[in-house]
Amino acid sequence: MGIFDKARDALEKHADKIDPLVDRVAGEADKRTGGKHASHIDRVADLAKDKLGEQARRDTPPDTGRPV
DSSP, X not given: OOHHHHHHHHHHHTGGGXXXXXXXXXXXXXXXXXXXXXXXXXXXXXXXXXXXXHHHHOSSOOOOSSOO
């Protein structure tokens, strides 16, 4: 089992924890930048939640473009 398989399995097992974790990381980044980049951090956090959530719901492995 490769690292991507392990990551995918972890996402599937802990899909309910993705949003709170991303929010916590975004909050810390916002705090450390003094709120100067809040709009950018919020946008990236939303994008991360969408992409990680999609990956957690995906039943098939992503296409890596390499032959199997």
